[in-house]
Amino acid sequence: MKILVFVNHVPDTETKVKVGADGKLIDPTGVNFMLNPYDELAVEEALRTREKFTGEVVVASLGGDSNKETLRKSLAMGCDKAVLLKDASVRDSFAVAGALADYAKEYGAEIIFFGKQSIDYDGAQVGGLVAEMLGLPSVSVVVKLEIKDGNIVAEREIEGGHEIVHTKLPAVIIAQKGLNDPRYPSLKGIMDAKRKPIEEKTIAAVESRVEVVEMRKPAAKAQGKIIGTDASAAAELVRLLHEEAKVI
Amino acid sequence: MKILAFAEQRNSQFKKVAFEAVKAARTLADKLNADVVAVVIGNSVASIAGQLGGYGATKVIVAEDPRLEFYSTTAYAKIIAEIAKQESADIIFLPASSMGKDVAPRIAVKLNAGIASDCTALTVDGGTIKATRPVYAGKGMIDVNIKTSIKIFTLRPNVFTAGNSNGASASIENKKVELSDADFIVSVKEVKTASGKKDVSEADIIVSGGRGLKAPENFKMIEDLAASLGAAVGASRAVVDAGWRPHDEQVGQTGKTVSPTLYVAVAISGAVQHLAGMSSSKYIVAINKDKDAPIFSVADYGIVGDAFEVVPALTAEVTKLHGK
Numbered sequence: 276m277k278i279l280v281f282v283n284h285v286p287d288t289e290t291k292v293k294v295g296a297d298g299k300l301i302d303p304t305g306v307n308f309m310l311n312p313y314d315e316l317a318v319e320e321a322l323r324t325r326e327k328f329t330g331e332v333v334v335a336s337l338g339g340d341s342n343k344e345t346l347r348k349s350l351a352m353g354c355d356k357a358v359l360l361k362d363a364s365v366r367d368s369f370a371v372a373g374a375l376a377d378y379a380k381e382y383g384a385e386i387i388f389f390g391k392q393s394i395d396y397d398g399a400q401v402g403g404l405v406a407e408m409l410g411l412p413s414v415s416v417v418v419k420l421e422i423k424d425g426n427i428v429a430e431r432e433i434e435g436g437h438e439i440v441h442t443k444l445p446a447v448i449i450a451q452k453g454l455n456d457p458r459y460p461s462l463k464g465i466m467d468a469k470r471k472p473i474e475e476k477t478i479a480a481v482e483s484r485v486e487v488v489e490m491r492k493p494a495a496k497a498q499g500k501i502i503g504t505d506a507s508a509a510a511e512l513v514r515l516l517h518e519e520a521k522v523i
Numbered sequence: 524m525k526i527l528a529f530a531e532q533r534n535s536q537f538k539k540v541a542f543e544a545v546k547a548a549r550t551l552a553d554k555l556n557a558d559v560v561a562v563v564i565g566n567s568v569a570s571i572a573g574q575l576g577g578y579g580a581t582k583v584i585v586a587e588d589p590r591l592e593f594y595s596t597t598a599y600a601k602i603i604a605e606i607a608k609q610e611s612a613d614i615i616f617l618p619a620s621s622m623g624k625d626v627a628p629r630i631a632v633k634l635n636a637g638i639a640s641d642c643t644a645l646t647v648d649g650g651t652i653k654a655t656r657p658v659y660a661g662k663g664m665i666d667v668n669i670k671t672s673i674k675i676f677t678l679r680p681n682v683f684t685a686g687n688s689n690g691a692s693a694s695i696e697n698k699k700v701e702l703s704d705a706d707f708i709v710s711v712k713e714v715k716t717a718s719g720k721k722d723v724s725e726a727d728i729i730v731s732g733g734r735g736l737k738a739p740e741n742f743k744m745i746e747d748l749a750a751s752l753g754a755a756v757g758a759s760r761a762v763v764d765a766g767w768r769p770h771d772e773q774v775g776q777t778g779k780t781v782s783p784t785l786y787v788a789v790a791i792s793g794a795v796q797h798l799a800g801m802s803s804s805k806y807i808v809a810i811n812k813d814k815d816a817p818i819f820s821v822a823d824y825g826i827v828g829d830a831f832e833v834v835p836a837l838t839a840e841v842t843k844l845h846g847k
């Protein structure tokens with residue numbers, strides 16, 4: 276099977292956001308970047324799919340040279356080939372999706388894996404956009420996946436439960452936490468990944484549909500009240516929640 | 524100008540986010556001098572459509588089909604896009620729910636629209652709509668401008684409050700959308716709900732437990748407090764990773780982002796990834812035996828004490844309050 280997985284390179288979850296000089300993007304000084312956590316689930320599921328059906332897993336990322344680090348990590352986990360869709364400019368979800376869709380079409384993927392969302396802009400759009408651009412079925416927030424004879428049965432997370440979704444290959448699968456436990460790269464995997472080439476492709480510019488006007492930090496919270504240091508504070512806490520905050 | 528508001532329903536009952544979307548549309552429409560048209564999709568939903576008048580819809584379009592008993596990504600996208608075209612809608616509101624986030628990108632491609640997802644505020648500035656949305660899991664906020672003529676906004680649940688119905692009525696229109704089997708290439712065959720279990724993403728009150736509870740059986744205490752408050756149970760990643768609690772309860776940057784009215788964090792240290800998912804809650808209570816735990820930096824009220832003593836006492840007090 277021709278399996279494709281798209282991964283994003285994002286600031287790690289410890290990042291303290293500092294607004295950059297342009298007032299629109301974060302200041303990247305001192306920020307560590309990593310493979311987007313949801314995309315790690317997507318890579319794992321792509322590898323499991325290959326283990327079941329044979330074939331190859333191609334991992335692709337759109338961004339600057341630094342995205343190679345995330346592609347290497349994916350190779351170390353076991354992906355066969357990596358592609359950098361090279362463009363360091365700022366793109367919105369739509370402009371990212373357009374380029375990914377072009378590549379997916381060129382490659383001729385039978386199944387495409389995405390993560391639920393990039394943990395930088397938290398858009399949760401790109402997978403669905405690519406699916407619609409390619410006219411492919413898609414299932415999002417997938418926590419369980421079964422593929423048999425070209426038919427897909429997937430479980431997706433909804434508020435307070437799960438939906439059992441039926442669809443067919445070729446398809447787009449968008450991974451949510453719970454789908455699997457991503458493997459750690461083995462030492463051999465890490466060594467092999469260093470030797471595997473990363474193919475670079477230049478991609479066409481697409482106009483963004485959404486522009487950021489301003490970025491700022493959320494308003495700081497006023498210092499809270501410490502009510503007590505043992506169970507005797509419970510009554511006062513309940514009184515405050517009832518009478519002052521009026522939330523219970 | 525026209526705003527289309529998608530009113531999500533399941534089992535012929537509107538979700539709270541349906542009223543939130545219609546009401547938010549009304550609020551924006553009043554500033555733009557626009558109309559609000561609501562859209563309801565399902566199997567037998569015509570009977571509930573009228574409720575949306577009370578939240579500000581002047582017209583409700585109902586698309587019914589027996590095959591729409593459950594959600595279908597592809598069929599819903601087609602229906603909403605077709606109605607948007609028929610109505611020449613300029614703006615489309617959907618909830619940033621599991622369903623709304625799934626269908627919105629597809630509609631955007633069909634209508635050449637841009638999307639601002641998971642918005643927490645919408646303002647009009649000299650005729651331009653400015654959407655505010657959290658990024659980096661709430662560690663930053665951005666204002667965005669959608670440049671396309673049709674604009675799609677998904678709204679974070681629990682932020683745009685719907686209030687009560689004002690009892691106003693709306694005209695109801697049935698829309699027949701031709702649907703072929705191909706439109707159901709993606710379709711839900713079954714919905715599994717954890718019976719009686721409240722989900723953190725929909726709850727007004729959440730009681731979450733962390734690793735300081737020491738063992739999975741000690742979550743009984745959290746469940747009891749949650750039950751007394753009518754709350755959902757949440758968890759930190761540490762306890763989800765340990766297998767004490769299911770994935771769908773995880774709150775945080777790689778779990779669920781929640782904005783309840785009250786969030787009670789018990790024996791949770793308040794790591795940045797946890798704060799990212801809950802710091803926009805309206806009120807936060809922290810119970811932790813370490814006075815320096817970072818969770819206290821976002822808490823409105825705190826008790827520095829042993830959860831094993833404080834939580835049962837709290838449950839007793841809440842029960843006493845509600846008993847009166």
Ligand SMILES: Cc1cc2nc3c(=O)[nH]c(=O)nc-3n(C[C@H](O)[C@H](O)[C@H](O)COP(=O)(O)OP(=O)(O)OC[C@H]3O[C@@H](n4cnc5c(N)ncnc54)[C@H](O)[C@@H]3O)c2cc1C
Pocket residue numbers: 288312732733734735736758759760761762773774775776777778779789790791792793794795796797800810811812813816828829830831
């Ligand atoms: C990529 C990545 C993503 C992550 N995503 C998330 C996420 O989405 N959500 C999330 O929650 N975490 C996430 N984390 C993990 C996060 O960094 C923390 O490890 C985790 O939140 C800690 O959970 P905890 O507070 O339950 O445990 P701990 O940090 O171990 O804290 C336990 C707390 O309990 C207190 N305590 C102990 N005994 C008692 C007692 N008897 N009474 C009262 N208090 C007591 C202690 O003082 C301590 O503050 C992520 C980490 C990474 C690297």
Ligand SMILES: Nc1ncnc2c1ncn2[C@@H]1O[C@H](COP(=O)(O)O)[C@@H](O)[C@H]1O
Pocket residue numbers: 281282283284311313314317335336337338368371375388389390391392393394396397398399400401402
């Ligand atoms: N620059 C990118 N390169 C490759 N894949 C991406 C990129 N941006 C987003 N994706 C994929 O799309 C998913 C959803 O991203 P988003 O819509 O940005 O939240 C991510 O989890 C990735 O799988």
